[in-house]
Amino acid sequence: MLSFDKPAINMKDLSKSFGEHSILKNLNFEIPKNKIVTILGFSGAGKSTLLKHMLGLLTPTSGSISVLGQNLEELEEDELRHFRQNFGMLFQYAALFDSLSTYENVAFPLREFTKLTEEEIFLRVQDLLTSVGLEESSYYKLPSELSGGMRKRVGLARALALNPRIMLYDEPTTGLDPITTKMVNDLIVSMAEKNKDRGMTSVIISHDVKASLSISDFIAFLDRGSIVEYLPASEFAKSENELVKRFINL
Amino acid sequence: MENVKKRNFLLARIERLGASIIEAVEGLGRISHFAGRVFYWMFKRPYRTKLLINQLYFVGNKSIFICCLAGSFTGMVMAYQTYFGFKIINVDSLVGPVVALTLAKELAPVLAGLIVAGRAGAAMAAQIGTMKVTEQVDALEVMGISSIQYLAVPRVIATTIALPMLTGLYLFVGNAGSVLVGTKALMIDEAIYLNKLGEFMFMADIWQGLIKATVFGFVISLVATYFGFQVRSGAEGVGKGTNLAVVWGMISVLVLDYFLTSFLVHIL
Ligand SMILES: Nc1ncnc2c1ncn2[C@@H]1O[C@H](COP(=O)(O)OP(=O)(O)O)[C@@H](O)[C@H]1O
Ligand SMILES: [Mg+2]
Numbered sequence: 443m444l445s446f447d448k449p450a451i452n453m454k455d456l457s458k459s460f461g462e463h464s465i466l467k468n469l470n471f472e473i474p475k476n477k478i479v480t481i482l483g484f485s486g487a488g489k490s491t492l493l494k495h496m497l498g499l500l501t502p503t504s505g506s507i508s509v510l511g512q513n514l515e516e517l518e519e520d521e522l523r524h525f526r527q528n529f530g531m532l533f534q535y536a537a538l539f540d541s542l543s544t545y546e547n548v549a550f551p552l553r554e555f556t557k558l559t560e561e562e563i564f565l566r567v568q569d570l571l572t573s574v575g576l577e578e579s580s581y582y583k584l585p586s587e588l589s590g591g592m593r594k595r596v597g598l599a600r601a602l603a604l605n606p607r608i609m610l611y612d613e614p615t616t617g618l619d620p621i622t623t624k625m626v627n628d629l630i631v632s633m634a635e636k637n638k639d640r641g642m643t644s645v646i647i648s649h650d651v652k653a654s655l656s657i658s659d660f661i662a663f664l665d666r667g668s669i670v671e672y673l674p675a676s677e678f679a680k681s682e683n684e685l686v687k688r689f690i691n692l
Numbered sequence: 693m694e695n696v697k698k699r700n701f702l703l704a705r706i707e708r709l710g711a712s713i714i715e716a717v718e719g720l721g722r723i724s725h726f727a728g729r730v731f732y733w734m735f736k737r738p739y740r741t742k743l744l745i746n747q748l749y750f751v752g753n754k755s756i757f758i759c760c761l762a763g764s765f766t767g768m769v770m771a772y773q774t775y776f777g778f779k780i781i782n783v784d785s786l787v788g789p790v791v792a793l794t795l796a797k798e799l800a801p802v803l804a805g806l807i808v809a810g811r812a813g814a815a816m817a818a819q820i821g822t823m824k825v826t827e828q829v830d831a832l833e834v835m836g837i838s839s840i841q842y843l844a845v846p847r848v849i850a851t852t853i854a855l856p857m858l859t860g861l862y863l864f865v866g867n868a869g870s871v872l873v874g875t876k877a878l879m880i881d882e883a884i885y886l887n888k889l890g891e892f893m894f895m896a897d898i899w900q901g902l903i904k905a906t907v908f909g910f911v912i913s914l915v916a917t918y919f920g921f922q923v924r925s926g927a928e929g930v931g932k933g934t935n936l937a938v939v940w941g942m943i944s945v946l947v948l949d950y951f952l953t954s955f956l957v958h959i960l
Pocket of ligand 2: 491
């Protein structure tokens with residue numbers, strides 16, 4: 443299994459069961475800083491559950507998880523909530539607040555967690571929305587008036603508003619048409635590039651093998667709660683693992 | 693053979709009964725736990741005044757018209773029904789206070805409660821349920837914002853404040869309706885009508901209704917937000933959650949009304 447110096451996320455013997463169902467099994471899994479790492483796996487493999495552990499939304503049944511050197515178990519609830527500001531997350535359907543406009547959605551975390559003035563907020567929102575390719579004509583539209591691709595852009599801008607150290611993408615391209623899929627993948631790469639100097643790690647959950655091979659630095663394969671393969675993206679296609687071979691040729 | 697069959701049948705029924713009792717107790721436990729979390733977040737900063745005002749407007753202001761409409765007709769019909777009963781024994785001068793007391797202690801809080809459970813309770817469960825299935829609730833939590841504090845607390849406080857006010861309004865409008873029907877349609881002397889009202893109606897009666905309404909408001913919104921958060925999947929789930937919120941909101945009002953009555957008559 444790959445190992446890194448000072449990983450962004452470090453799981454040690456992490457297991458999770460819901461009742462009698464063992465969902466994650468004894469994971470030893472490190473995610474390196476400032477890289478793009480994709481976790482592939484069949485539906486139901488436990489990918490979203492894994493993501494929720496990174497966020498501290500779920501706690502392991504046994505074992506531990508550290509994020510940016512902090513063992514999540516040692517944090518009180520309030521500290522944990524505060525700690526989550528290190529994360530940005532793009533949800534599968536963007537999860538925009540449907541009563542708020544594009545502008546207000548992106549301004550939301552800024553209003554909640556910073557003391558910026560209205561003017562500063564405007565500049566920051568404008569900057570973020572421009573970087574994901576949205577023009578001023580969509581600033582005051584409600585999410586219901588936006589296309590799926592545009593919603594993704596807004597969701598991404600909102601996730602990046604507080605300069606997260608770790609960006610999480612839960613199936614960012616599932617259910618999108620090929621053109622929008624390409625757009626989202628390009629955005630993931632360009633956001634990672636743009637935030638490289640600052641230091642930003644990207645974790646993507648996906649079952650799109652082809653895109654993962656081209657945009658990731660490392661790829662892990664999660665099967666029924668175990669990481670069965672973890673390689674640099676350039677070597678992943680040559681994996682000897684039967685399951686991985688089958689998944690790639692699907 | 694026949695006996696064994698009979699016994700199995702009986703056992704199965706008892707088992708099912710037991711299962712539904714356990715389920716009900718578990719449900720009560722979960723909702724109490726939810727109530728505890730709502731309380732915990734109610735007193736923690738940041739206080740979300742803007743959200744609270746929005747909810748007060750939605751639960752309160754937007755229910756004014758329908759409460760006035762329902763209230764006036766309740767008062768009018770009560771005046772009629774009471775009059776024809778009382779006339780037989782020649783106490784028709786007491787129509788005013790009887791209608792007023794019934795309204796104050798029972799009808800205003802219960803009917804306003806049912807209206808709010810149907811209108812606002814349904815909307816709350818639908819809003820939160822939709823936010824749940826579209827991952828907006830998760831989005832809040834990922835940002836480190838408590839969804840209970842952001843979504844449930846303003847709704848619960850707003851309904852707890854708004855329902856007694858709506859009940860007061862219901863009572864006032866209902867009495868206006870009853871005075872109107874009593875003096876204009878049933879020709880009871882206006883001076884006698886108002887005089888008797890003053891003679892038999894006390895602040896304690898009004899308090900009883902307002903206290904009930906406060907409890908109803910709290911429980912209705914608690915139940916509605918709880919079922920909103922319970923929604924797990926899809927539009928179907930939202931519909932089901934909304935339905936449960938209304939049904940249990942209304943049942944809670946009717947059941948609590950009995951217990952509150954039996955309690956309040958002793959202390960007021
Ligand atoms: N809160 C939960 N309670 C019980 N089972 C759960 C819960 N969350 C997920 N699971 C189960 O864990 C398994 C993995 O789910 P998930 O992590 O969502 O998979 P993936 O994202 O890879 O499709 C599924 O079988 C799911 O039913
Ligand atoms: Mg998933």
